[in-house]
Amino acid sequence: MTISLIEAVKLIAISVVSFISIVLILRSSGKRTLSKMNAFDFIVTVALGSVLATTIVNYKASFWSGILTFAMLVTLQHVATWLSVRYKSVGSLLKSDPALLYYNDTFQEQAMRKERVDRNELKQAIRKSGYVSFEGISAIILESDGTLTVMSDSEKRQLEKEDFIFIEKQ
Amino acid sequence: MDIRQMSELFLIAFFSYVIVLFLLRLSGKRTLLKMNAFDFIITVSVGAVFGNMLINYKENLFQGLYVIFLLLLFQFFSSLLSSRYTFFDTLLKANPTLLFYEGTYYEAILKKERIPRSEVLQAMREQGIGRIEEVGAVILETDGTISVLPKEKSKENNLDTLQDLDKKSKKRKKDSDDDQFD
Numbered sequence: 001m002t003i004s005l006i007e008a009v010k011l012i013a014i015s016v017v018s019f020i021s022i023v024l025i026l027r028s029s030g031k032r033t034l035s036k037m038n039a040f041d042f043i044v045t046v047a048l049g050s051v052l053a054t055t056i057v058n059y060k061a062s063f064w065s066g067i068l069t070f071a072m073l074v075t076l077q078h079v080a081t082w083l084s085v086r087y088k089s090v091g092s093l094l095k096s097d098p099a100l101l102y103y104n105d106t107f108q109e110q111a112m113r114k115e116r117v118d119r120n121e122l123k124q125a126i127r128k129s130g131y132v133s134f135e136g137i138s139a140i141i142l143e144s145d146g147t148l149t150v151m152s153d154s155e156k157r158q159l160e161k162e163d164f165i166f167i168e169k170q
Numbered sequence: 171m172d173i174r175q176m177s178e179l180f181l182i183a184f185f186s187y188v189i190v191l192f193l194l195r196l197s198g199k200r201t202l203l204k205m206n207a208f209d210f211i212i213t214v215s216v217g218a219v220f221g222n223m224l225i226n227y228k229e230n231l232f233q234g235l236y237v238i239f240l241l242l243l244f245q246f247f248s249s250l251l252s253s254r255y256t257f258f259d260t261l262l263k264a265n266p267t268l269l270f271y272e273g274t275y276y277e278a279i280l281k282k283e284r285i286p287r288s289e290v291l292q293a294m295r296e297q298g299i300g301r302i303e304e305v306g307a308v309i310l311e312t313d314g315t316i317s318v319l320p321k322e323k324s325k326e327n328n329l330d331t332l333q334d335l336d337k338k339s340k341k342r343k344k345d346s347d348d349d350q351f352d
Contacts, residue, residue, distance in 0.1 A: 040190075040191050040194055040195075042202065042213060042217070043190070043194065043213065043216055043217045043220060044217070044220075045217065046213070046214050046216075046217020046218060046220075046221070047217045047218070047220040047221035047224070048221065049217075049218075049221065050217060050218040050220070050221025050222055050225075051221040051222075051224060051225055054221065054222060054225045054226075055225070058225075062225055062226075065175070065179060065225070066225055068176065068179060069179060069183060069224045069225055072179065072180060072183040072184075072224075073183065073187070073224070076183065076184065076187045080191075093195075094191065094195075096195065096198065096199055099199070112253070113253065113254070115198060115199060115200050116198070116200045116246075116249040116250050116252075116253040117200060117203070117249075117253060118252065118253040118259060120259065120263075120334045121203070121205050123330075123331040123332075123333070123334055124205065124266065124311055124312070124313075124317075124331075126331045127266075127309055127311070127317035127319060127331050127332075128311065128315060128317050130297055130317070130318065130319065130320060131319075131331070132306065132307075132319045132320075132331055132332075133330045133331060134330055134331065135330070142199050142200070142203070143199070144199055145199075145202065146199045146200065146201065146202030146203040146204070147203070147204075148203065
């Protein structure tokens with residue numbers, strides 16, 4: 001494949017213009033757009049990257065529509081988070097509640113089956129947080145962005161089950 | 171690009187956003203839990219298909235939605251089966267491997283898994299551990315991350331999170347434990 005000098009220069013210009021547009025779009029929408037708080041945020045971030053890549057590679061066919069698509073996705077994300085902060089019903093529609101998978105030395109079997117998580121995955125989560133045994137663990141929670149939070153015993157002393165108000169009813 | 175195209179793009183982006191959001195919400199939190207090598211790839215694939223289908227919506231819109239639906243469906247059933255049947259779990263996932271235990275590097279394993287010692291040390295540092303003597307065990311997890319278990323915690327507790335290690339790792343751990351009593 002050959003690439004002429006004009007094309008090379010054009011490609012540089014295209015990259016610079018798209019880079020600047022993307023920075024402006026993201027900056028105007030705020031940090032929240034790229035934070036990974038629920039299941040959907042990460043997917044949208046990857047989709048943004050994919051749109052940007054296609055826009056630059058196929059700049060002849062789709063440059064401005066690419067930038068517009070990028071702006072559209074960012075706007076939709078912005079509106080969705082804006083609504084979910086203001087209206088509870090929108091928030092619970094967009095985000096699932098965290099689920100308690102292990103508490104008080106017992107596996108919450110029903111919740112584990114419902115969320116399709118097995119015991120080995122809980123062990124892995126414990127090891128990843130640097131603990132070695134279920135003994136020191138008070139609770140394991142599946143968060144709405146799909147990560148597992150491991151809470152150690154020292155936190156248990158201040159927390160009783162009633163304190164886990166953010167956990168959906170089992 | 172005229173105004174008609176722009177409003178077309180607007181409608182398409184809006185409706186596919188809602189549909190993909192709905193599909194993800196339907197398949198649950200577990201879909202994005204990064205527990206093995208495959209989970210993360212699927213998540214990135216869904217994002218890439220989503221981006222691509224918006225850019226080339228004229229050709230790829232419905233195809234893209236269908237592919238996302240299928241990816242999430244397969245992911246749903248594989249996690250459903252592996253959380254219910256151990257057979258599928260072992261089929262889909264490797265067991266974790268012990269790389270370092272009580273002061274000994276397992277050289278053959280490090281070579282086989284293609285992990286240099288420097289990366290084991292890096293994993294220790296990332297856990298905030300400065301001395302090798304403070305480390306009880308280092309484990310390569312099924313999603314490719316390295317867990318570091320501190321020693322003082324493994325001394326006072328039994329190591330019940332190590333029950334799912336692969337067979338060879340279990341044997342090495344046992345040999346090493348036996349040595350200490352000699």
